[in-house]
Amino acid sequence: MTRIITLLNEKNHYLEKFYSLNEVELANFAQGQFDNLEHFYQTRERILDVLKYVDAQIEKAHGEIAQGGTIQESERREVKEALAIKDEYVARIIEQDIQVLSCIEMAKNSIIKELQEVRRGRQAVGGYKSKTFNQRLNEEV
Numbered sequence: 001m002t003r004i005i006t007l008l009n010e011k012n013h014y015l016e017k018f019y020s021l022n023e024v025e026l027a028n029f030a031q032g033q034f035d036n037l038e039h040f041y042q043t044r045e046r047i048l049d050v051l052k053y054v055d056a057q058i059e060k061a062h063g064e065i066a067q068g069g070t071i072q073e074s075e076r077r078e079v080k081e082a083l084a085i086k087d088e089y090v091a092r093i094i095e096q097d098i099q100v101l102s103c104i105e106m107a108k109n110s111i112i113k114e115l116q117e118v119r120r121g122r123q124a125v126g127g128y129k130s131k132t133f134n135q136r137l138n139e140e141v
Contacts, residue, residue, distance in 0.1 A: 001075040003061045008082035011054045015089035018047045022096040029103035037104075 025040045065071070 001065060001071050001079075004058055004065070005075065005078045005082060007054055007058045007061060008079065008086065011051060011058070012082060012085050012089065014047055014050050014054065015086060015093065018044065018051075019089055019093055019096065021047070022093065022100065026096060026099055026103070029100065029107075032107065034104075034107060 021040070021043055025036065028034075028036060
């Protein structure tokens with residue numbers, strides 16, 4: 001059971017890293033700085049890979065205990081505390097992810113508006129480059 005408790009604490013450690021990473025990038029996104037977006041997603045993916053590995057190890061350790069190990073009350077308490085911490089981190093991370101998606105969506109909408117304005121500007125300029133200008137120029141020549 002000690003192995004499971006250690007693994008749960010390790011999982012919480014990586015969830016804390018994930019949360020901290022999100023906090024830093026949320027501050028950047030709020031300021032419109034998306035230069036680090038690719039690195040941000042790559043780092044998140046690496047942390048998620050570690051979390052998957054830890055989960056697999058927890059599953060393996062749980063299988064070994066289920067085959068006949070006894071669990072003390074203090075160990076149960078530690079597991080419950082670790083799971084409560086995990087749940088808190090997961091809830092916070094979900095909130096952060098919603099904020100991250102919102103920041104990215106706002107930036108995307110801003111870029112779309114800019115592109116539409118550029119296209120309108122090109123159409124307006126294109127109106128001045130009409131055939132009538134070329135015809136007038138030919139007539140003058």
